[in-house]
Amino acid sequence: MTDETGDGRPRLRVVTGGRADAGAAAARDEAALLGAWLVGDDEAFGELVARHEPLVLALVRRYARSPDDARDLAQRTFLKAFESARRALVHRGAAGVPAASGLGAVPFRRWLVRVAVNLGKNFRRDETRWTRSSQALPTLPAGRPDASQRLEDEEASVRLRRAALRLPRRQREVLTLRIDADLPFAEIAAALGCTENAAKVSFHLAVKRLRAELGKEDA
Amino acid sequence: MTACHDVAPLLLDRSAGDLAVADAARLDEHLAGCAACRAEAAALDRTLSLVRLPPPDAAERAALAGLADSIRLAQQARAQRRAWPARFAAVLAVAAAAAFLVAPAFTRRAPTLTPEEVALARAAAAPASRWTVPDPDELWDTAGALLSDQAASTASSTAAPAASTDVAATSGSATPLGRDRTVAIAAADAWFDTDTTAR
Numbered sequence: 001m002t003d004e005t006g007d008g009r010p011r012l013r014v015v016t017g018g019r020a021d022a023g024a025a026a027a028r029d030e031a032a033l034l035g036a037w038l039v040g041d042d043e044a045f046g047e048l049v050a051r052h053e054p055l056v057l058a059l060v061r062r063y064a065r066s067p068d069d070a071r072d073l074a075q076r077t078f079l080k081a082f083e084s085a086r087r088a089l090v091h092r093g094a095a096g097v098p099a100a101s102g103l104g105a106v107p108f109r110r111w112l113v114r115v116a117v118n119l120g121k122n123f124r125r126d127e128t129r130w131t132r133s134s135q136a137l138p139t140l141p142a143g144r145p146d147a148s149q150r151l152e153d154e155e156a157s158v159r160l161r162r163a164a165l166r167l168p169r170r171q172r173e174v175l176t177l178r179i180d181a182d183l184p185f186a187e188i189a190a191a192l193g194c195t196e197n198a199a200k201v202s203f204h205l206a207v208k209r210l211r212a213e214l215g216k217e218d219a
Numbered sequence: 220m221t222a223c224h225d226v227a228p229l230l231l232d233r234s235a236g237d238l239a240v241a242d243a244a245r246l247d248e249h250l251a252g253c254a255a256c257r258a259e260a261a262a263l264d265r266t267l268s269l270v271r272l273p274p275p276d277a278a279e280r281a282a283l284a285g286l287a288d289s290i291r292l293a294q295q296a297r298a299q300r301r302a303w304p305a306r307f308a309a310v311l312a313v314a315a316a317a318a319f320l321v322a323p324a325f326t327r328r329a330p331t332l333t334p335e336e337v338a339l340a341r342a343a344a345a346p347a348s349r350w351t352v353p354d355p356d357e358l359w360d361t362a363g364a365l366l367s368d369q370a371a372s373t374a375s376s377t378a379a380p381a382a383s384t385d386v387a388a389t390s391g392s393a394t395p396l397g398r399d400r401t402v403a404i405a406a407a408d409a410w411f412d413t414d415t416t417a418r
Contacts, residue, residue, distance in 0.1 A: 042291075045287065045291065046287045049286060049287040049290060050287065053283065053286060057275065057279075057283060061272065061275070061279070062272060067278050067279040067281070067282035067283075068282055070279060070282065070283070071282045071283055071286065071289075074283065074286060075286060075289055075290055075293060078286075078290045079290060079293055079294065079297070082290070082294065083297075130272055153269065156269050157269045157270070160266070160269045160270040161270055161272075163270075164270050175270075178235055178237070179235070179267060179270065179271050180271075180272060182236065184237060185237060200228075200231075203231070203235060204231055207231060207234075207263065207266060207267065210266050210267075210270055211262065211263075211266050214265070214266055214269070
């Protein structure tokens with residue numbers, strides 16, 4: 001690892017090996033964390049889960065009936081992704097590729113996204129906590145404080161969330177990856193195995209359908 | 220000013236929160252002067268805000284507490300389940316090896332024979348049991364071959380000289396290695412051959 005010194009010359013910095021402390025573990029990159037996890041580093045495992053927990057929760061909670069349901073889905077997502085990572089790393093280890101070499105690093109985050117999307121596909125339910133009117137409303141544009149408007153928005157929200165679950169699969173996946181997990185279109189495309197432009201077209205079509213649903217209500 | 224159809228894709232990017240910084244200024248300039256596009260942008264904002272989920276509440280965050288621990292436990296349980304077939308195979312292999320070693324003790328039982336079979340077996344074995352290793356000297360003595368040459372000088376045996384004299388008298392052979400002697404040599408060879416194969 002090299003740093004630039006004040007006079008522009010590179011300076012070699014030696015990073016000692018062994019078990020790093022919590023602060024240093026946060027700085028380790030994903031490949032190193034996965035390599036450490038594979039050999040039983042419990043701290044690396046905890047770091048991997050903590051790092052991706054918000055993403056996984058954001059992806060699965062739309063399909064969950066309850067917070068416990070969301071936890072169950074999140075756990076299953078992690079288990080499947082860790083299992084895939086273990087298989088890939090063991091296979092590469094058998095092939096002589098060091099786990100933390102960065103050579104063809106395991107795309108753990110992308111696998112988490114794919115697994116969560118697939119679980120969502122299998123768990124798609126019309127009745128979730130978000131399609132019941134008693135749930136809290138999302139943050140709406142300012143300037144609509146009156147009670148009747150709030151009730152109207154709540155009903156529209158329930159309808160649109162139901163409509164989102166009934167979207168064609170690819171449109172639903174792109175929509176939820178974008179608005180639930182805030183993934184950039186480039187990452188969505190990589191996770192779903194399509195081009196960025198195709199992902200944007202799917203998003204456009206999804207929004208068009210939802211607007212049509214909203215138009216029905218307004219009409 | 221930029222045309223409406225040029226900024227239409229940017230309106231969706233903006234509502235999706237994915238508008239490139241380079242396009243933001245161009246879109247803002249257009250929106251400032253175009254009421255129709257402002258209405259379109261507001262409609263898109265409303266649609267996407269209605270379909271979004273609210274951020275996780277306290278109950279949701281509490282339900283996720285200790286997720287790493289439960290994943291770890293589930294992994295351990297899975298690893299144990301995966302280990303069962305291997306353990307079963309190991310136990311099976313040990314049991315098979317033990318059976319291989321112990322089985323002969325049970326399978327090699329004494330034959331149960333009827334008295335008739337025993338009698339037949341004894342009769343068949345009788346000549347072998349009576350057979351003894353012949354003494355070469357006695358063999359020669361019985362054949363009377365060598366002794367015929369020494370009949371006069373040897374008086375150790377009483378039957379043999381008589382036999383040899385008889386043989387010599389009946390055969391009328393003057394040669395010391397007569398037919399009987401050849402038979403005796405063949406018998407000795409046969410004995411050695413038998414002894415060799417027995418060994």
